[in-house]
Amino acid sequence: MQVNNTLANIRIVLCRPIYGGNIGSVCRAMANMGLSDLTIAGTGTFDMQDARKMACWATDILDSCRQVATLAEALADCALVFGATARMGLYRQHTRSPREWAPSILASAQNGNVALLFGPEDDGLSNDDLAQCHHLIRIPSTTVYPSLNLAQAVMICAYELYTAGGTFEPLPEKSPLAASGMKERMFAMWEQVLLEIGFMEPDKAQHMMLGIRRVFARGALSEDDVRILMGIARQTRWYADHQRAKPQANDDSH
């Protein structure tokens, strides 16, 4: 609840965006990551059909998006303003990555509005835009191709904020990792049945079992995994015993 309120205080501001498709993609990315306050600064028009298409189910954010003429209007009630820039140069030295900034952004957003500013697709934020920012964000990228698509840039910042907020909890493993004792019981069952079905000779058993142990050591086995492997051993043994008892048991095939 605390974090949801915090995310509600974070405003995505698009400066003079050009393509409706990107604006729609921004809406969807925001919805994925729990943001909802979108403001467009600039008097330009954009293709609303493209925007709606790319917003997918996140049309509520598109519908409640505010469009204002100037950046100053978009930022008027913001305590702190972060600008995203890929370019270097004047005013652009003191950049940090979105992961580095995320904790301070969330902390500031607990007590007031914080804006994240993104420039137009062709040129990014101008020096005039940057002069209205308190801090600069630079998204890690290769030097050969540092220019991210607008909606991708918003996504990475939103994702870092959502992740730093700590509300996401990966689903717990349904089954805990198997303890050594349980695995040993399973290996014992396999050794017994592999001998029984003639997969290995008694004098080679130790060597073969080392190989089999190595195979199963490659992944971390959960208790469920081990139970499945035990079940295979048990069933194999049952089948082997059964076959030996009734070698012609065709009446069992249905």
Place this chain on the structure above:
Amino acid sequence: MQVNNTLANIRIVLCRPIYGGNIGSVCRAMANMGLSDLTIAGTGTFDMQDARKMACWATDILDSCRQVATLAEALADCALVFGATARMGLYRQHTRSPREWAPSILASAQNGNVALLFGPEDDGLSNDDLAQCHHLIRIPSTTVYPSLNLAQAVMICAYELYTAGGTFEPLPEKSPLAASGMKERMFAMWEQVLLEIGFMEPDKAQHMMLGIRRVFARGALSEDDVRILMGIARQTRWYADHQRAKPQANDDSH
């Protein structure tokens, strides 16, 4: 160099993608994050013009993209296969986030090809697709709107791999943070000049300076910042002295 080779061994596999625009956006995201091996599994056709438009400058990845009929062909030379899924259910319990998986993916990619699998835009990976995956990735997102755009999902995975690779180094601050002693000298200069120009009375100076200290404590001041503030104090003092000495010194104005 090591990491670049590692990233070269990571293959993005799109299963039966529908929209050319998304495929182009995937190319751009890959270029941003240092990936280059793109394979499309499925016999479908897509709008190449949309793809080229969204790929922007990353058309080399689009041009060298391999299209194969089946997923098995796409994965034939891969040692390890990761599937990205937002849905829960059968086979989908053991998911981890891209940040959790990144170190193992990079480690495996040092010795062989690793594939990251992404399903079609409408339905995601099918159970048959998932059966070909060794591990599952789930991107953190809100529960109300967990479905990411295909290219956004690829971007977040690629971004986590690029970041975990550690090749990106944020530009160092040009100027280190100012030490306390330097800041104290600056405050002393300001106190003196603010008294001199009559901004504050001597009996209120201590109180006023507390307020001024608070203002500058809001941000971490670098040595350059402090030098600028010292310069303002020095210049103010010079101007105050100068004005007092030559109140009509209009000849100094050019």
